[in-house]
Amino acid sequence: GAVVSQHPSRVICKSGTSVKIECRSLDFQATTMFWYRQFPKQSLMLMATSNEGSKATYEQGVEKDKFLINHASLTLSTLTVTSAHPEDSSFYICSAREGGRSTDTQYFGPGTRLTVL
Amino acid sequence: EDQVTQSPEALRLQEGESSSLNCSYTVSGLRGLFWYRQDPGKGPEFLFTLYSAGEEKEKERLKATLTKKESFLHITAPKPEDSATYLCAVRGGGSNYKLTFGKGTLLTVNP
Numbered sequence: 001g002a003v004v005s006q007h008p009s010r011v012i013c014k015s016g017t018s019v020k021i022e023c024r025s026l027d028f029q030a031t032t033m034f035w036y037r038q039f040p041k042q043s044l045m046l047m048a049t050s051n052e053g054s055k056a057t058y059e060q061g062v063e064k065d066k067f068l069i070n071h072a073s074l075t076l077s078t079l080t081v082t083s084a085h086p087e088d089s090s091f092y093i094c095s096a097r098e099g100g101r102s103t104d105t106q107y108f109g110p111g112t113r114l115t116v117l
Numbered sequence: 118e119d120q121v122t123q124s125p126e127a128l129r130l131q132e133g134e135s136s137s138l139n140c141s142y143t144v145s146g147l148r149g150l151f152w153y154r155q156d157p158g159k160g161p162e163f164l165f166t167l168y169s170a171g172e173e174k175e176k177e178r179l180k181a182t183l184t185k186k187e188s189f190l191h192i193t194a195p196k197p198e199d200s201a202t203y204l205c206a207v208r209g210g211g212s213n214y215k216l217t218f219g220k221g222t223l224l225t226v227n228p
Contacts, residue, residue, distance in 0.1 A: 002163070004160075006160075032213065032214055034214075034215075042220065043204065043219060043220045043221055044161070044204070044218045046215060046216070049213045049214070049215060051213075057213060091158075093160045093161070095160075097214055104148060104149045104151075104166070104208050104214050105149075105151065105163060105166050106151075106163075106214070106216060107163055108153070108160035108161045108162070108163070109160050110159055110160045111158070111159060111160045113158070
């Protein structure tokens with residue numbers, strides 16, 4: 001149980017284009033989903049938190065207009081990197097927390113490697 | 118601000134050589150301490166959640182313990198497949214279930 005998928009696993013795009021990453025909870029309903037960014041040999045940095053049907057809450061320093069997050073259903077959240085530039089190249093990972101349970105555990109997806117040329 | 122410090126940064130063990138990883142934390146109102154395992158190029162895999170001092174949890178060769186200031190991940194008789202980065206994270210008393218992660222310990226187990 002508690003499986004989270006991400007698509008695509010890897011994407012290469014040209015500078016200036018937009019990229020959408022999907023995050024799905026496959027066997028549970030995710031009240032809250034999270035988006036992280038991870039640079040090589042560094043830990044996970046939270047970018048934003050989204051609750052189903054609500055606007056995302058962004059961490060300080062994260063550009064809302066560049067990283068668009070939509071949590072339209074209890075099993076799907078999307079992250080769109082708009083007008084991507086080489087400095088946006090990174091490993092993006094989503095996680096999901098099952099709603100209605102006392103546990104706070106977040107289950108992570110496999111990650112998406114974004115390379116902007 | 119919640120803070121998590123993991124040590125050592127890297128640890129090399131021989132197969133069968135038991136050891137412990139440390140996670141020290143400062144948090145306002147601990148709501149949970151989490152251990153994850155991360156393999157290269159993959160997302161973190163959930164291992165344990167601990168909620169209160171004195172709590173212990175075990176899974177195969179791993180055992181996690183918690184005090185008011187730190188947590189230990191004990192690895193008994195490790196195997197090469199235990200090689201990975203082990204991440205510790207805390208959830209404080211703030212809202213929306215935000216986790217603060219440490220930088221991780223890179224464990225290498227040689228056969």
